[in-house]
Amino acid sequence: MNSGTERNTEEKILKAARQVFTEKGMAGARMQEIADKAGINKAMLHYYFRSKEKLFDRVFKEAFGLFWPRVDQYLQTTTDLKTLLKAIVTSYIDVLIDQPFLPIFILNELHRNPDHLKRLFFETGVDPTQLLEIIKGEMAAGNIVEMDPRELLVNILSLSLFPFAARPLVSRILWDNDQESYVAFLKERKNTVYEFIVRAVFVSSAC
Amino acid sequence: MNSGTERNTEEKILKAARQVFTEKGMAGARMQEIADKAGINKAMLHYYFRSKEKLFDRVFKEAFGLFWPRVDQYLQTTTDLKTLLKAIVTSYIDVLIDQPFLPIFILNELHRNPDHLKRLFFETGVDPTQLLEIIKGEMAAGNIVEMDPRELLVNILSLSLFPFAARPLVSRILWDNDQESYVAFLKERKNTVYEFIVRAVFVSSAC
């Protein structure tokens, strides 16, 4: 048999790999750095994962799962668009405050190698149609303004994700590099983004 | 003297370097590929720019200049917030349709090496205060809803830039990988983003 530490070592490698790959990207990451962070040597990385690419794929697929919102879950509970909107925005911001490198990492790697998407498509079952149908329904009922439903979805993603992707730029220029208050700003966005979108698309009944 | 082609060669190198660096990033770019694209050999790259890093810095700084909106220009012409908003969104989308790799490139490199910003700060004179003051003014006058002025600026940037940064993801999942109609969508955003923001922040006087 074995010494019984293999799960432990594998987990240590994955933890280190997540850190290094998400910070440096595939091209910038070094196997040596991953080994050092995991407290082992390079040979072990290959013993467990055969190649840099295979290790990367494992990390990337996992990250993508976190990144694409699991809207399906919320759809079990409710079909009210405002409630869904609040849930999506909140869940995104909560995840990304813990994993700030996720957006740039995912977007960057998809940029360099769009074929990743083909594989991920089948494996993670991404499907926005249900959400788009709900949006269409609200539109037909006259509750929200006329627009391409996909456009609304893109705007939700934009407002939720961009401030994380652009964090080094925005936090320095607009928040004077004060990370604490920038995180506070990001947390407040659970409400402010929600309200911003509601004002932009829901037809006011106050008149 | 020299053979008189040096400006020409330098420009050929820069053109190739722009292409390769913005597509692959600093870590993924190869000097060989830049040389091939420029139709010369590697030795020439070092003759003109000494090192990969120096060549990269030159390209990056130039790209950042394009990326950060030159709001100052518009501020000469008008101080009306709606007009400014329309001008900013339009100019962004026009630039990025020509240079689709710009957002990911800039955001990615700032992520990996935030110190670039320190240098760029002094050299490009980025200063959003004037625009923020205008927003505050409109708020005090009761024309737009109460919010952190920086938040509005972040939302403008988010809605303008994100669909470019996330293009491989969004165009595949929501536009079925039809690049032509995705570009059409991006162009329409000169209007739709503007209208979206106006509905979200300007206090309606229709009641």
Add this chain to the structure above:
DNA sequence: GTCTATAAAAGGATAGAC
């Protein structure tokens, strides 16, 4: 200024002992 050839270093991967 431009080229060929080559140095020098880095980085991914493997062999083989324990």
Add this chain to the structure above:
DNA sequence: GTCTATCCTTTTATAGAC
């Protein structure tokens, strides 16, 4: 399973002829 030592390829950078 884990380590050390080493191979082999890639890649940046320079020397030197023209």
